[in-house]
Amino acid sequence: MATSSIFEIGLTGLNAAQAGLTTTSHNIANASTPGFHRQNAIQSTQQPQQTGSGFMGKGTRVDTVLRAYSQFLDGAVLQAQTQDSYLQAYQSQIDQIDNLLADPNAGLSPALQSFFSAVQDVASNPSSVPSRQSLLSEAQALQSRFQAFSARLTDIRSGLNRQITDTTSQINSTAQDLANINDQIIKSAATDTQPPNDLLDKRDQLLADLNKLVRTSVVTDANGTVNVFIGTGQTLVLGTQSFGLTAGPSAADPANYDISYVANGNTIALNPASLQGGSLGALLAFRSETLDSVQNDLGRVAVVLAQTFNDQHQLGQDLNGALGQSFFNVPAAQVVVNSNNAGTAAVTASNSAVGALTGSDYRLTFNAGTWTLLRLTDNTQTTFTTFPQTVDGVTLNFASGAASNGDSFLIQPTRNGARDLSVALSDPALIAAAAPIRTASAVANTGNAKISPGTVDTPPPPNANLLNTVTLTFTSATTFDVTGTGTGNPAGVAYVAGGNISYNGWTAQITGTPQAGDTFTIARNTGGVADNRNALLLTALQTANTVANGTANYQSAYSQVVSDVGNRAREIRVQGDAQTALVQQTTAAQQSLSGVNLDEEAANLIRFQQAYQASGKVLQIASTLFDTILGIGA
Secondary structure, rough: OOHHHHHHHHHHHHHHHHHHHHHHHHHHHOOOOOOOOEEEEEEOOOOOOEOEEEEEEOOOEEEEEOOOHHHHHHHHHHHHHHHHHHHHHHHHHHHHHHHHHOOOOOHHHHHHHHHHHHHHHHHHHOOOOHHHHHHHHHHHHHHHHHHHHHHHHHHHHHHHHHHHHHHHHOOOOOOOHHHHHHHHHHHHHHOOOOOHHHHHHHHHHHHHHHHOOOOOOEEEOOOOOOEEEEEOOOEEEOOOOOOOEEEEEEOOOOEEEEEEEEEOOEEEEEOOHOOOOOHHHHHHHHHHHHHHHHHHHHHHHHHHHHHHHHHOOOEEOOOOOOOOOEEEEOOOOEEEEEOOOOOOEEEEEOOOOOOHHOOOOOOEEEEOOOOEEEOOOOOEEEEEEOOOEEEOEEEEEEEOOOOOOEEEEEEOOOOOHHHEEOOOOOOOOOOOOOOEEEEEEEEOOOOOEEOOOOEOOOOOOOOOEEEEEEEEEEEEOOOOEOOOOOOOOOOOOOOOOEEEEEOOOOEEEOOOOOEEEEEEEEEOOOOOOOOOOHHHHHHHHOOOOOOOOEEEEEHHHHHHHHHHHHHHHHHHHHHHHHHHHHHHHHHHHHHHHHHOHHHHHHHHHHHHHHHHHHHHHHHHHHHHHHHHHHHHHH
16 A cells, blocks of 8 residues: 555656746746746645544645736737837837928928029019019929929828728737637637636737737737726627728818728727827827828918918009919819718818917718817817808808708818919919009109108008009198099099008008199009019018917918927927836736746756656655565465
8 A cells, every 4th residue: 555655746746847847938938939938837735534543645636827918018028019109100100290391401491482582583683584483483392392392291191091900900800819828718718617828828929919009908808818808888898709901082171091890790980089009009109299280380381371462463564565474373172072971061261360270170060950160289160150261261152952960071271282383374474573553753742741652561462552652642631632543533532641541442641741733643663674573572571460360470370380390390209218118118028927937947857857857756655565575475
């Protein structure tokens, strides 16, 4: 009995040592396997045997093999990696725009400066055809610079759509793998009560990979399987079943790809703001926070430049003696009809006051007879029931059709401004550098009063009677009569020295003391090829605050865009560096518990080898004892 017990004890020791060697070898082999958790063979004492001399031990047994796992530490690594993936993906995108805008040679600032230098050259040499041709060339170069920026931003948007599609496919594939792992875990539990450590490691690694793509919420069932949720609670994995996502053109804006949730044959569009964390969250956030605003703000500069330059140019006179035409083709506002609209309503938008443009997009929706305009940058709402309506310099009109409840329209006043800006003139003679009016004092005047050169009033188009000859005849030192206005001839007008005198769309001032009978005329500017008055006013636009409700000029508005992107890129870079350090710290803490230490495993190999050899020696001694007993019997 004693010999048999020694054999049994020795055998349990051999089995335990062999289990330890196997587990240690498995750890060493997977030291570099991502997501692997160090495993330990857990031993306990066999149930002892009661004898008259007390309880006699019967050796050891291996109860199970457990992972060195901490839900807290692994969860901390998961959260840190999700945010790190978000910041790294965001940085890779914003750096493209930051490098584009900040380039001192390829940026918009040099093109703006060259254009207005050419305007100044025309002001200095209004009759010079080469100067005028140079202005047209610089205008074409400015147009090309705007369009090049727009094309690059459009390429970035297209690249985002491709990345969103690829990331969505990766999410679907990972979700399916998780569902398959869940199935294997359930089958393993049905045939064995021991934990399937390697399956659990693979499951946790898939969760880590999934959280690098998009932030998830995970609920672990008692059977070891996981249920995974994204967004506002949409189920991505439920036991052995996975649900898919799909990416495609947005119903509200086909230029952008949105994410939809597919379950049981139904497709539900998800709010991009609900998909946070991971590389997918970064792509969606970058598009709404940075790309849209940069493209809109750059377009706003183009729209304001084109319209304000046109406004002043149309108040001038070209070399042919005609009033100025549009110098630029002004980009138009865009209205995108939601493809899900049930009604037939058509809405138009126009930039009626470019100085009030905000650079934001707007969503116009209809419900129960009321229209709601939502400014997307700050969610400010404006409600109304009739058209036209003007908000932030954008005038909305109802063109035709009938609206149904829930219909919506995306209003983009400046999205395509940089793309659609173009030069309208090709003939240098059509540049309106001169003013269309000329003032004069009669030679026979006896007083010392003088009249200013006069200016054409804004906004254009000029008054239909602008070029009529108007005569101011003083009936006394304090009153004058007006003839030639074409809309009535005022008499006995009070004279105020230096005060504005405005008729037919022009304004002039008379200073000094006139005498009765003195006359002054304001007439068409004939032969004014050397006149530079309108060119000087065009030059002054470079520093005029015409953007953002009169708070910025073209250059400062563009500089604000560059500054905002640069500051955001720097902020993301700093946060990314800090997050990477946090990932390293949390990973180090997790690896200190769950990672494989090869030195420790090498020591374990020697320990289990010696245990195996010692148990073998026990068996050898038991065999010798058994042989001795047999010898006595003989």
